[in-house]
Amino acid sequence: MQDEVAEVVANALRGRDVTHVAWVAAGGSNGGFYAAHYFMERECATVSSHMYTSNEFVLAPPAYVDEHTLCVICSMRGTKETCEAARVAKELGAATVALYVNESDLTRICDQKIAYESIALDQSRTERVNSSVALMIAMSLASQVDSYDHYDEAMYAFDVVDGIYRKAFARMQEPAREWAARMAGERTIYVMGSGPAYGSAYIFSICNIEEMLQIDSPTINSCEFFHGPFEVLDATKPVFLLLSVGRCRPADERALRFLRRYGGPNVYVLDGMDLGLGELPQDVREYFNHILFSPILNNVYMRALSAATGKDYMTRRYMWKVEY
Amino acid sequence: MQDEVAEVVANALRGRDVTHVAWVAAGGSNGGFYAAHYFMERECATVSSHMYTSNEFVLAPPAYVDEHTLCVICSMRGTKETCEAARVAKELGAATVALYVNESDLTRICDQKIAYESIALDQSRTERVNSSVALMIAMSLASQVDSYDHYDEAMYAFDVVDGIYRKAFARMQEPAREWAARMAGERTIYVMGSGPAYGSAYIFSICNIEEMLQIDSPTINSCEFFHGPFEVLDATKPVFLLLSVGRCRPADERALRFLRRYGGPNVYVLDGMDLGLGELPQDVREYFNHILFSPILNNVYMRALSAATGKDYMTRRYMWKVEY
Numbered sequence: 206m207q208d209e210v211a212e213v214v215a216n217a218l219r220g221r222d223v224t225h226v227a228w229v230a231a232g233g234s235n236g237g238f239y240a241a242h243y244f245m246e247r248e249c250a251t252v253s254s255h256m257y258t259s260n261e262f263v264l265a266p267p268a269y270v271d272e273h274t275l276c277v278i279c280s281m282r283g284t285k286e287t288c289e290a291a292r293v294a295k296e297l298g299a300a301t302v303a304l305y306v307n308e309s310d311l312t313r314i315c316d317q318k319i320a321y322e323s324i325a326l327d328q329s330r331t332e333r334v335n336s337s338v339a340l341m342i343a344m345s346l347a348s349q350v351d352s353y354d355h356y357d358e359a360m361y362a363f364d365v366v367d368g369i370y371r372k373a374f375a376r377m378q379e380p381a382r383e384w385a386a387r388m389a390g391e392r393t394i395y396v397m398g399s400g401p402a403y404g405s406a407y408i409f410s411i412c413n414i415e416e417m418l419q420i421d422s423p424t425i426n427s428c429e430f431f432h433g434p435f436e437v438l439d440a441t442k443p444v445f446l447l448l449s450v451g452r453c454r455p456a457d458e459r460a461l462r463f464l465r466r467y468g469g470p471n472v473y474v475l476d477g478m479d480l481g482l483g484e485l486p487q488d489v490r491e492y493f494n495h496i497l498f499s500p501i502l503n504n505v506y507m508r509a510l511s512a513a514t515g516k517d518y519m520t521r522r523y524m525w526k527v528e529y
Numbered sequence: 530m531q532d533e534v535a536e537v538v539a540n541a542l543r544g545r546d547v548t549h550v551a552w553v554a555a556g557g558s559n560g561g562f563y564a565a566h567y568f569m570e571r572e573c574a575t576v577s578s579h580m581y582t583s584n585e586f587v588l589a590p591p592a593y594v595d596e597h598t599l600c601v602i603c604s605m606r607g608t609k610e611t612c613e614a615a616r617v618a619k620e621l622g623a624a625t626v627a628l629y630v631n632e633s634d635l636t637r638i639c640d641q642k643i644a645y646e647s648i649a650l651d652q653s654r655t656e657r658v659n660s661s662v663a664l665m666i667a668m669s670l671a672s673q674v675d676s677y678d679h680y681d682e683a684m685y686a687f688d689v690v691d692g693i694y695r696k697a698f699a700r701m702q703e704p705a706r707e708w709a710a711r712m713a714g715e716r717t718i719y720v721m722g723s724g725p726a727y728g729s730a731y732i733f734s735i736c737n738i739e740e741m742l743q744i745d746s747p748t749i750n751s752c753e754f755f756h757g758p759f760e761v762l763d764a765t766k767p768v769f770l771l772l773s774v775g776r777c778r779p780a781d782e783r784a785l786r787f788l789r790r791y792g793g794p795n796v797y798v799l800d801g802m803d804l805g806l807g808e809l810p811q812d813v814r815e816y817f818n819h820i821l822f823s824p825i826l827n828n829v830y831m832r833a834l835s836a837a838t839g840k841d842y843m844t845r846r847y848m849w850k851v852e853y
Contacts, residue, residue: 225577231752231753231755231756232753232755232756232757233756233757234756235753235756246579246591246592246593247589247591247592248592249592250592250593250595251593253549253577253579253593255570255577258750258752258753259752260723260752260777260780261723261724261750261752261777261780264724264776264777264779264780265571265724265775265776265777265815267570267571268570268571268572268573268574269570269574269575269577271574284756286752392716392717393716393717393745395745399582399584399585400585400588400589410747411749411753411756411757411758412756412757415757415758415760415761416756416757416758416760417760419760419761420761421717421719421745421747421761422747423734423745423746423747423748424747425735426582426585428555428582428583428584428585428610429555429556429559429582429735431555431556431853432555432556432557432558432559432608432735432736432740433556433557433735433736433739433740434735434739434740435847435853436739436740436741436743436845436846436847436848437739437743437744437745438846438847439846451589452588452589453584453585453588453589455588456584456585456588459853463853467846467847467851491589521760522760522762522763522791523759523760523762523791524760527791529755529759529783529787
């Protein structure tokens with residue numbers, strides 16, 4: 206996978222000076238780009254990184270998109286507006302790479318493609334899900350365009366992250382069951398996170414809690430919390446905080462202190478250190494928050510909440526059923 | 530104001546080649562930069578635009594920030610982490626501009642400063658609130674660095690937008706009262722918007738509904754709605770949709786069709802055309818969505834909801850009361 210990604214990036218760079226990378230997708234696939242985008246902004250000064258939900262990219266494409274832009278576009282099965290975004294990117298001259306599970310117009314339109322494995326399936330390998338492949342693209346891009354001093358450690362981290370996930374998957378079953386038992390019957394669950402874990406918080410809200418279980422779930426950035434949202438906190442409010450590992454951890458810790466002081470027993474914290482992030486090399490572990498948080502949230506916490514509420518997580522009101 | 534802004538931008542550009550602009554603030558001030566950021570991405574190919582919540586900028590500053598970056602940093606009264614962000618930006622060599630109401634460390638740290646007027650006060654002029662000043666900076670920057678063909682029309686729009694706001698303020702009182710009467714007693718109100726109006730949706734959620742009235746309020750991008758959040762919709766769910774004017778309107782219209790079909794009487798739509806956006810020149814009106822939506826939401830809809838719920842909108846549990 207690492208060689209495949211490095212080759213795709215090398216192909217995209219051949220004969221073009223890439224100054225921008227745009228990550229384009231919808232919903233969970235869009236949130237799945239967050240780790241790659243966060244990495245690019247912190248480690249690559251020469252390529253500007255930007256994220257878009259597909260339909261905004263289609264309707265009002267950024268002015269900079271031209272042959273110096275790499276567009277990485279993700280859809281599991283070829284979401285209509287995401288295919289359209291690929292068409293727009295290509296027309297504007299960008300290099301295009303599709304991330305996909307099933308072939309579709311997306312893979313037919315893009316210059317290159319990389320298959321990924323669905324995060325929701327237990328047999329999928331952690332380093333092969335969409336957010337991992339995107340992060341690998343970002344690291345490869347940074348390494349080939351500038352230089353990325355910790356590239357080898359990062360690739361080592363991809364080698365071992367699946368084993369770390371499997372252990373965390375087993376270890377978090379019981380804490381997740383306890384959390385879910387307490388949450389059953391709640392109508393709103395806030396999810397908080399910051400920096401490298403914010404994308405995981407967003408996906409947990411919109412894909413797991415809202416889409417799969419039909420429970421309201423605002424996502425709040427731990428830093429923004431103190432500038433508005435914290436006023437909703439009382440002794441009963443359900444809040445799920447992702448405590449990230451790395452430079453933004455103090456922002457999450459500040460939120461946690463406040464939640465512990467003014468919130469009540471429905472405040473829950475999931476610490477990235479408890480997921481095994483500390484086992485990854487110091488200089489790269491921050492960038493793997495999303496890579497461990499997201500599958501644990503999807504496959505342990507969401508499933509536990511589904512079991513506790515007695516609601517099958519394949520329940521849908523609209524998806525697969527009506528036109529939209 | 531327009532001359533003052535143009536001069537500040539010219540000063541920032543003197544002797545430096547600006548390749549990036551970073552908009553840095555917390556909460557409502559952060560959301561207030563959305564119009565400027567949206568404009569930059571669509572109209573200025575040569576300067577990359579990025580938004581950050583202050584504390585993330587402090588803890589994990591972007592790699593690109595150096596003397597080729599313009600940092601525009603906003604805080605009404607000198608929010609602690611926003612002042613710290615200004616210090617970090619300055620240390621990294623960026624040109625710094627403070628937007629402020631009261632002088633503070635922020636104005637002492639930054640190279641330059643521009644005073645703005647609070648959106649919450651009826652006597653403030655629409656073209657002088659923080660989001661207007663930021664948009665004016667963006668337009669001036671685009672015009673001075675590249676060229677912005679519609680600069681004169683945009684400045685004309687700033688000349689007339691306050692009059693348009695005053696008329697909308699009067700016209701929307703009754704619709705807002707009706708909406709608020711229906712919402713009184715609801716515990717969760719979704720706010721939806723996209724593209725140039727997304728920042729207004731975010732601020733309405735976190736500052737008006739959550740902070741001032743302590744009601745839960747997830748913000749959903751109209752494009753992302755179909756990829757998760759729409760599964761929470763039923764015949765009773767309260768949803769407030771901003772129908773933007775410009776290229777992203779079809780995304781909001783698609784969401785509206787779905788909301789009308791599967792939602793119920795608690796679905797509400799506020800159309801930017803009803804606020805008078807159609808009175809602004811065709812080529813620039815899209816960029817003024819935020820400039821009209823935000824004061825109408827803050828000063829008409831929020832106040833109406835405050836009256837209908839009998840909750841003083843100066844009610845706070847924590848702000849001004851406890852340390853955090």
